[in-house]
Amino acid sequence: MPELSIQLLCNSRYFSGFSVISVTPLHGGLSQRLYQVQYRNDDELKSVVVRCIQDAQLAREEYELMQHAMDLAPRLRTIEDVDIDDGAFSIIVMDFIEGDLAKDCELSTLQLTTIATQLTRLHQSLPSCPIKRPSVNKLRLIDDYWQLIEQPSLQDVTRFNSAVALVNSLTFDNDALIHGDLNLSNLIVGSDSIIWLDWEYASVGDAYFDYATLVVEAPNRLEQAIITALQKAGNTVIDSKRLTRFKLYYALVSWLWCLGCMQRAKTQTPQLTAAFCKYQQAVDQLTADICASDNSL
The missing domain is CATH 3.90.1200.10 (Aminoglycoside phosphotransferase (APH), C-terminal lobe)
Known part of the structure; x- marks a missing residue:
């Protein structure tokens, strides 16, 4: 899976109308599948977390499981498929949690x-x-x-x-x-x-x-x-x-x-x-x- 970048996010529907400022890997565990993304909406700077998954079915299942978990999981924004270099992967966009x-x-x-x-x-x-x-x-x-x-x-x-x-x-x-x-x-x-x-x-x-x-x-x-x-x-x-x-x-x-x-x-x-x-x-x-x-x- 390619590294998530500003350029790649600009190709997504969710971020297409925003100015993406930075994409930072989150090193919570031993992998780098989570990213903090900062973007500007009008004059307001906002942060979300983006989860990258190569398998679209697994991504959809994970999204629905997080919906089921409700307040245990971060609030979800969207899920979508993004094409990269003749390939595709899924992103789940969720709230960035301060803590x-x-x-x-x-x-x-x-x-x-x-x-x-x-x-x-x-x-x-x-x-x-x-x-x-x-x-x-x-x-x-x-x-x-x-x-x-x-x-x-x-x-x-x-x-x-x-x-x-x-x-x-x-x-x-x-x-x-x-x-x-x-x-x-x-x-x-x-x-x-x-x-x-x-x-x-x-x-x-x-x-x-x-x-x-x-x-x-x-x-x-x-x-x-x-x-x-x-x-x-x-x-x-x-x-x-x-x-x-x-x-x-x-x-x-x-x-x-x-x-x-x-x-x-x-x-x-x-x-x-x-x-x-x-x-x-x-x-x-x-x-x-x-x-x-x-x-x-």
């Missing part, structure tokens, strides 16, 4: 409660959701990622085999609408709201996947507070053993993804290196914790 990424915030108990309540509402909204993307085969995804790793080290092979042996027995309940990428880089904390970005992986799935993602991505000291908030919001009891194995699954998939990116990248960014180390440490620690727990029985 800080949750990963850069000291999240309060009230904010954790808000996130837990939002997540519970999303999970329970599956029956009314107009788009029901089927869940991918989660266990097969591990093998798919592993096949992309070139000449893994003996240590990586041992790490992979040990972790896979512990998650192969996982069952995935497809009874919730999950966000699928609940990284704290995808949550914007505003003055009076918390807005969720990057709905690319939203699908029918298991609520525990979102729980595990949130817990792994948050600082360790917040784990119990997050679990307490989730249990209260959902009026449920979270199975700690099941959650731990889902945490290992999420950490393993994320480690494999980072390992593959590092092998393919010509240069390794500090952000990618930090993420790789974080997930590798999580895989090792969770594998050790589960083995110790199993051995104590």
Whole structure:
């Protein structure tokens, strides 16, 4: 996909009547699919966020999922296809949200409660959701990622085999609408709201996947507070053993993804290196914790 530019945006219907001033990649996660666009409408300078997607059907599904999520997602302006160099991609234009990424915030108990309540509402909204993307085969995804790793080290092979042996027995309940990428880089904390970005992986799935993602991505000291908030919001009891194995699954998939990116990248960014180390440490620690727990029985 080409980089989004002022020239490309001027070819779109939405921006055709405006003077586009700047296009800035937003580095919330490890990819650059979101851009802040500043433009001038008469004498007023305005900002929006533009999401770029190559697949038109996936773009339309993501747009409708964000509409369904309502106040969890930014307010949507439009979706349209843009032709570039005999090719095409889709853009979703949405409000620019003033605030800080949750990963850069000291999240309060009230904010954790808000996130837990939002997540519970999303999970329970599956029956009314107009788009029901089927869940991918989660266990097969591990093998798919592993096949992309070139000449893994003996240590990586041992790490992979040990972790896979512990998650192969996982069952995935497809009874919730999950966000699928609940990284704290995808949550914007505003003055009076918390807005969720990057709905690319939203699908029918298991609520525990979102729980595990949130817990792994948050600082360790917040784990119990997050679990307490989730249990209260959902009026449920979270199975700690099941959650731990889902945490290992999420950490393993994320480690494999980072390992593959590092092998393919010509240069390794500090952000990618930090993420790789974080997930590798999580895989090792969770594998050790589960083995110790199993051995104590």
